[in-house]
Amino acid sequence: MKLQISFDLTDLDKAIRIAKEVAPFCDLLEIGTILIYEHGIDAIKAFKNEFSNKTILADSKIIDRGSIAAELFATANVDWFTVMAGTSSQAIHAACSVANNKKKKVMLDLLDASSVGQSALEAKNLGAHALLFHQTYDEKEPFVFLDKWDMVKGNASVPIFVSARITRETIEKVIELEPDGIVIGSSIVQAENPAQEAEFFYNLCCK
Numbered sequence: 001m002k003l004q005i006s007f008d009l010t011d012l013d014k015a016i017r018i019a020k021e022v023a024p025f026c027d028l029l030e031i032g033t034i035l036i037y038e039h040g041i042d043a044i045k046a047f048k049n050e051f052s053n054k055t056i057l058a059d060s061k062i063i064d065r066g067s068i069a070a071e072l073f074a075t076a077n078v079d080w081f082t083v084m085a086g087t088s089s090q091a092i093h094a095a096c097s098v099a100n101n102k103k104k105k106v107m108l109d110l111l112d113a114s115s116v117g118q119s120a121l122e123a124k125n126l127g128a129h130a131l132l133f134h135q136t137y138d139e140k141e142p143f144v145f146l147d148k149w150d151m152v153k154g155n156a157s158v159p160i161f162v163s164a165r166i167t168r169e170t171i172e173k174v175i176e177l178e179p180d181g182i183v184i185g186s187s188i189v190q191a192e193n194p195a196q197e198a199e200f201f202y203n204l205c206c207k
Contacts, residue, residue, distance in 0.1 A: 002181040003202050004184070005189070005198060007029070007031060007035055007185070012035065016050055019050070022189075026054075026198060027055060028054075028181070029056050030059055036059065048078070056080070058076075060073055061109060062084065063083075066094035070095040070099055079104060079105065080104065085113035086112030093127055097127060100127060106128045106130075107128070119131075120152045120155040129159075130181070143170070162181070163182070172204075175205065
């Protein structure tokens with residue numbers, strides 16, 4: 001099981017500073033969508049410059065112009081980027097084709113999928129390398145989406161990463177599902193001691 005730490009901040013310098021503290025306790029560093037909105041490709045370049053030996057994922061949420069958008073992120077040298085499952089199969093395949101040609105990887109985000117089971121089933125054939133299973137951050141009940149876990153797990157032939165506003169109190173609920181990866185953001189990034197929190201979750205998930 002891998003731990004992915006998400007940085008959904010607008011302050012790039014702060015994100016880099018915290019990332020330096022938590023990098024030893026994760027497998028992937030995620031440049032969150034908000035950070036990309038604020039700083040664009042420069043956020044990716046900054047992370048790659050500081051963490052050349054870490055796997056960097058950009059939560060790009062590509063939904064249109066798949067090949068062009070994928071080319072931009074691949075050229076910025078990000079290791080992984082996300083594509084939305086709810087877009088057309090042509091857009092997904094186009095983005096995945098660029099990723100494969102550039103030796104990058106695509107995580108297919110099931111957030112807007114009309115059928116999470118069907119999207120999970122088709123992911124590998126479209127070229128995706130992993131699935132991201134979660135729900136909107138603004139949802140008041142952060143674990144409602146887990147009712148569909150069996151549909152995703154039963155149809156997936158690529159690794160599944162789960163994100164659910166995870167805390168110390170709820171992490172065990174997610175670990176019980178045995179996903180391939182867990183994504184944690186604010187519980188680590190906004191903690192008083194981010195390194196300590198990252199180490200706590202890392203030891204649970206990855207040891």
